[in-house]
Amino acid sequence: MKPLHFYITSKVAVGLGIILLLGMLSMLFIYRGLSTVDKAVDKLAEVEEPTSLAAYEMEINVNGMGLAVLKYLDDADPLYRAWAADDKADFSRFHDEYTSLTNTPQERRLGAEVTTLFARFDRLSRQLMEKKDTQTAWFLRTTENLEAVDRIIDTRIQPAIDRGAPKALAIVEASMDMEASIAELGLWATVYQNTSLTQYRRLIFAKQREFRRALARLQGLEPSARIRVFSQTVDKIADRTIALVRHIITLEDNLDESTERFVDLRFKLDNLLDDQIQILALADLTVPRKEADAATNAALRSTNYLIPAYILATIIVAALLIQLIHQPLRRLMRGTNAIGGGHLDYRIEERGGDEFADLARDFNRMVDQLQATTVSKRLLETSEANLHSTVAELRHEIGERERAEQERARLQIKLRRSETLSAMGALVAGVAHEVRNPLFGISATLDAMHARFKDREDVRRYTDVLRVEVTRLSRLMNELLDYGRPPALDLTRGSIEHSITLALQACAPLALRSGIEIVNCIDTDLPELRLDKARLSQVFQNLLQNAVQHSPPGSAVSIEVTAEAGTEGAWIRCVVYDSGAGLAEDDIARLFEPFFTRRRGGTGLGLAIVRRIVEEHGGVISAANRPEGGAVMAVR
Template sequence: MVFKSLTTRVIILTISLLAFGISIYTYLNLKREQTQLINAARESTELLLNTIERSIYSSMRIGNTEDTRAILEMVGQNTKLAGVRIFHPHGTILKSSIPGEVGGLLNPADYQLFLQGKNEGVFTQDGRGEVLVMQKPIYNDEPCHICHGNKSRIIGILDVNYSLQETRRRMWEATRLFILSTVAIVCFLAITISLVMFKFVKKPLTRLTEKMALVEQGDLSVRMQPFGKDEVGRLMASFDSMVERLDNAKRELEQLHFQQMERADRLASVGEMAAGIAHEIKNPLTGIAAAITIIKDDFTPTDPRTEIVNEVLEQVKRLDKTVNDLLFFGKPTPPEPTYADLNALLKKTLMFASQHRGVKSIEKRLELQEDLPPVYVDGKQIQQVLLNLILNAVQAMPAGGLLTITSQLAEQDGKRWVRVSIADTGQGIPPLILGKIFTPFFTTKAQGTGLGLAICHKLVTQHQGTIAVTSEDGRGTVFTVSLPADQLPGDPDHDRPTDPIPVEKEHL
């Protein structure tokens, strides 16, 4: 659990790196200190060796061997020396600061050092610990020929054993001092870094975590109140800004949701009421239309009242269409899908629309892609959509223009779509109105109900399709209907027929 904390991991990693760095630095200093102590011991031994050599050489040159023995015994009283001796190249001790060694054999380690031709070495001796051994040959110079003749070039080897106990003690003290200093520095840095991390990192992050948990539970009134301008302080300020924006967005969404629910409830009520009223109006309208038709039959074609009766029948017909739209929008008929050829459906719908009196002054252009796959739709409902869009395009060009109907196969998001585009060259739809044209009861026509495009949108959506519109002010409008290609019925074992089912001819 401890190592799951970011602050703890940062503290441990930082202290580990500091401890490693300080330890390396301490180790290098310690090695340098040890090297300096060994070099100091070597220099002292070498100085003592040269001094003893000169003293012995002066005494032996005048043939005073007793002075040589006294010099060795006097020097041997130094506590730092483990022994001073002169031995023959054959290994026999000739003179020594320790009288009992005279005439005996030299220590094997010291003699082996001489045989290897080395001048110094460090060995461990029983009861004395580590000693630094330095040797120097005594050459048979001309003044020495009186006693030693001139046959041997070396008449003896001066051997000095310098005890390293004091040096090792000082080295241990230096090592202990460095280790204690390192531990003290690391502990001090560890405590300091931990306090800094806990105060300036862990504590703010813990507060931030607690506040985020409250936000996650839905409380958007929490604030951090940053106390600095560093990274953590800026993080707290960003958190406060984010929560404040979330709070504002939540309030706006709640208000919008309330408005939408209120509007949906109102629309539902209005729809139910409109459907009920439309149902009650439809039957009397049918009776009125029948009665007016009977009255019309009593008039001659030249009777001036015939024109009035025809106008009444036209208005009754318009009212009947409005009532039908209200009934359909309030309670739409479930689709009865079959496989249909959309190109054939477009041609038949355009033929029906051509009977409209405003279509004759408009140039019509069909650009249909061949071999389109069939679509699984309710032919009557899709025909109603296409007819409504074509008539809208015709009404948008009262002075004439070009009506272009296009079909094509398109792919989007890995799915195939059959798309139909109906384009006109009218005045277009202003941008402020473009986003509202599919809203129920919204219309810019003096005699419109505002339900035509809303019904088209609902019908296309029922077939898992989409309807979109693009318009340029003064250059025309394009409505695009996209329907899924090769869409199978709900039954996965259903086999699609080879030939598309023909669409019934029906005028809306």
């Protein structure tokens, strides 16, 4: 009878089977414990969900709806109205669920009380938002009326004044006082719309009285018939405007009172849901919670015993498997070391009938052949050459992988920078949008001050400075908006020479004032491209302006445009050279980042916008220093 041989695969399979069987038995006991815990938790959830979860969701919806209504009263954004409607719908759904699952009279009484309070809460919220819409519409009509009065004074009354009449100067002064008063009235009305502070009411009515006095003074100077007609029209519009302002103030007082009642109702609902309904739900959870705790403790005790036992059994089986494999391997290692040391008479003992025994027989047979034959020198040299070739291929592959990894890291850095700049762009665009409204108010105030105090040199000196700073801030806001929300490209097929010509024309006055010569070196046979002419003109205008501003008087700035043919197709290369001091090495890497500037008074957005426009056209921009001095900006 042929002896039965167990191969290594069979031994390993038996060991793994034992480990798997022990694991399955352990998991079975753990599963039974977890099933008991799951049933207890389900029972606990069935008790908790009808009241606690529904009450919690209703509380969230009430607070969300209250917050949405209050935010709508602040800025009348339709988003908050939709938010309030969503919270109302969610509240109704969870309230219906709570009502359908209540069992006790106390729960039903609390549900009815919630229904009554929420109906009042919802009705008051709709009234508040409707009043806010009405107030906003009245503010808009007030602004339109004030603009109409200002327009009549500017385009009708003042042009109709006979400058040669005896009372012409007094009529002009009265009309200018009217214009200044109406401008300040519009300013304080805008401020009151944003703040609702009582102190601005007094300012509004004070400016209304000043306007009335100026109008009465104008009418008392016996102006021409045309001026009297226009002044009567202004008088009627002013009456309507003041009536609207009084309605707005009355409605604001009503809004304050209604808001207080609205907040009080929200607190009542919140307290009812939080302090009564949820506490009532928690009182029903004592028994199910104890059952769930007991099941959990039992499962934990089983796990505490089973896991160590399973680990111990696994270690024992694994140790046996390791021993079965390790001993034959050690015999093989001793044999290979002996043969490697030149002892060709050494033989490995052949034990058992597994793969290691087969390997020992093969090893001994190989040694026999090694003793009988000699490896030729040519075979050894060939093997060495193959080894060198393999090593070279491996080194080449390693180099390729290192380069690929470097490229991947570079792309990841570029992606993170793009995401960061995109978020920064959205942020600065939002900030710029919010700042423009206060700038408009400041500008309107300067107009009023200029009209009121134009003959006073001491006041005009300060208003001129303020006007310059407001203009600079407006330019900064425009650049922020251009960077944060750039317009879509209007791509048409054409030559880049047209965009460069427009930029040269725009920069010519600055170069003339600075004593700088602009040298134009543009090839005549440039290929046509798909481009946005206006946006590319902005790129070259910015680069040329920077070059002129950083070059000393009497020097030259040059722009070179050439066509290049590469492996990736045809390119157009545009280079701007200046004659300045050049770029600091530490600044080159940050030159195109937003808000980084080397020039006092600069915004730091010009080159960031330039890079964005160039990259949107599929190009690249770089900066460097010239060996002979000066900076180089290259667009490709």
